[in-house]
Amino acid sequence: MNDTATRRGDADSVRRSVAAVWRIESAKIIATLTRAVGDFGLAEDLAQEALVEALDRWPQTGVPKNPGAWLTTVAKRRAVDRWRREERYEQRLASIARELEDERDDAAPWDPDHIDDDVLRLVFVACHPVLAREAQVALTLRVVGGLSTEDIAQACLTSTATVQQRIVRAKKTLAAASVPFEVPPRVDFGPRLAGVLGVLYLMFNEGYAASRGDSWMRLELGREALRLGRVLAGLVPDEPEAHGLVALMELTAARFPARTDINGDPVLLADQDRRRWDRGCITRGRAALRKVDALGRGRSSYALQATIAECHALANSIEETDWERIVLVYDALGRIAPSPVVELNRAAAIAMTEGPAAALRIVDAITTRGALPRYHLLPATRGELLSRLGRHEEARRDFESAAKLAGNERERDLLLRKAAAADLPH
Structure with missing residues (x-):
């Protein structure tokens, strides 16, 4: 290999390292910077500038031992440079000094409503009620989840340009409203709780099944969403939806160890070694469901989805799963939170109880309405049903259509393998 090729390889390696650090550390970096500079938008700009500097310097100096701390330090230095230019240097330094004094004050009384977690503060800022729901989701996935605008567009089934506009606005x-960097008092949780739960749910889903990239899952993102969910449920012990979301994430995260093979390729539910499922997650998830029931207000959206996950967790195989109960739960979910995705998932359960023909009628009705035009799992599900009905040529076309829509490379490869298998003699 010549010197040019070697340098190019080193640069590619550094870019991959920077991308990995950003995926794992971006929320903490931006949260720390937001606390330091008091401006959410400025904090992300500074973090991005530090990222650019890393791409420039790390190929020469190597990746530092603590890359997250390096990025944070560089971003803070850039903040100081900005303050000098803006002639607010002494004012800002005084503010940081007071903050440091507060952090050293160990004699402060314990406050049960206070949480020393900058990332959770960041979530509450991004979910402030001055923002529309779509903007809350886009902004949180960007700055907390570390997703690109393309990733968010894929996850939200919309265009990249739309996501970019939402984030900028x-x-x-937030800047115009001077939104403080804080977890609000409990009396103000109500208007913001649904938004926070919603974005944690989307973060977890992106961790469970990455919408883009060459990894089937983003484990660090899913685990961070679960961690924040646990913290939030502790802050609002009387909110059943918080416990319901934790139950759903715990019971779903139980499958993480079995969802990929040794090569990182997807292992679907029917083929997973259930002995590898995390029994601790299952135990915690079922305990969270009991907390929902103890509050006596019934199971709503997240808790119903957790009920379905519990059915899978308790079954020894795909065949022994209580599919009848799952269909009933989807019926209930469709009444309180109707969506074409719920209908599609219900169709998959119907296929196990009434057969693929009955399920195909539901899927075709969704397609005819023009619902989910960018959702790759719609043609993927249709392909599975057609395969079971022996309509292999149609199945191949649907698997190929699904592969074209899939943003994740591992999932795309899986769908193309299914398309190729449908072409084989049967």
């Missing part, structure tokens, strides 16, 4: 709105 959201930052301007």
Whole structure:
């Protein structure tokens, strides 16, 4: 290999390292910077500038031992440079000094409503009620989840340009409203709780099944969403939806160890070695469901989805799963939180109880309505049903259509393998 090729390889390696650090550390970096500079939008700009500097310097110096701390330090230095230019240097330094004094004050009385978690503060800022729901989701996935605008567009089934516009407007709105970097008092949780739960749910889903990239899952993102969910449920012990979301994430995260093979390729539910499922997650998830029931207000959206996950967790195999109960739960979910995705998932359960023909009628009705035009799992599900009905040529076309829509490379490869298998003699 010549010197040019070697340098190019080193640069590619550094870019991969920077991308990995950003995926894992971006929320903590931006949260720390937001606390330091008091401006959400500025904090992300500074973090991005530090990222650019890392791409420039790390190929020469190597990746530092603590890359997250390096990025944070560089971003803070850039903040100081900005303050000098803006002639607010002494004012800002005084503010940081007071903050440091507060952090050293160990004699402060314990406050049960206070949480020393900058990332959770960041979530509450991004989910402030001055923002529309779509803006809350886009902004949180960007700055907390570390997703690109393309990733968010894929996850939200919309265009990249739309996501970019939402994020830019959201930052301007937060700045104009001077939204503080804090977890609000409990009396103010109500208007913001649904938004926070919603974005944690989307973060977890992106961790469970990455919408883009060459990894089937983003484990660090899913685990961070679960961690934040546990913290939030502790802050609002009387909110059943918080416990319901934790139950759903715990019971779903139980499958993480069995969802990929040794090569990182997807292992679907029917083929997973259930002995590898995390029994601790299952135990915690079922305990969270009991907390929902103890509050006596019934199971709503997240808890119903957790009920379905519990059915899978308790079954020894795909065949022994209580599919009849799952269909009934989907019926209930469809009444309180109707969506074409719920209908599609219900169709998959119907296929196990009434057969693929009955399920195909539901899927075709969704397609005819024009629902989920960018959702790759719609043609993927249809392909599975057609395969079971022996309609292999149609199944191949649907698997190929699903592969074209899939943003994740591992999932795309899986769908193309299914398309190729449908072409084989049967």
